[in-house]
Amino acid sequence: MVTDGAAAQQGYGIYGLTNFAADTWPVALEVHPQLGEAFEDVVVSGHEGRVKPEREIYDLLCRRNKLSPSDCLFIDDSAANADGARKAGWQAHHFTSPDALRRDLTERGLL
Numbered sequence: 001m002v003t004d005g006a007a008a009q010q011g012y013g014i015y016g017l018t019n020f021a022a023d024t025w026p027v028a029l030e031v032h033p034q035l036g037e038a039f040e041d042v043v044v045s046g047h048e049g050r051v052k053p054e055r056e057i058y059d060l061l062c063r064r065n066k067l068s069p070s071d072c073l074f075i076d077d078s079a080a081n082a083d084g085a086r087k088a089g090w091q092a093h094h095f096t097s098p099d100a101l102r103r104d105l106t107e108r109g110l111l
Contacts, residue, residue, distance in 0.1 A: 013040045022046030041065055053084025
């Protein structure tokens with residue numbers, strides 16, 4: 001995730017997919033209110049009955065926001081979740097370090 005607003009300034013939407021439970025997501029928003037402000041939309045597993053890396057959760061975010069999967073880049077520290085996104089037709093980056101993510105985003109022309 002680009003945290004300085006650069007992606008939004010470049011016209012890219014920033015969305016969230018989280019495996020939070022329905023009862024813990026409000027707690028997370030209370031502790032970290034910026035989560036409610038950083039994303040155009042967040043798909044919460046506990047609200048939807050779907051979890052990463054199931055294809056349905058990626059498809060749901062795209063349907064709900066009228067996005068083409070091939071236009072989406074998914075970034076996650078779980079290799080299984082990144083693979084799930086790829087299987088759903090998304091581009092994906094398995095986060096292992098800030099430097100590796102910066103290189104990948106730069107190569108994609110996003111930074």
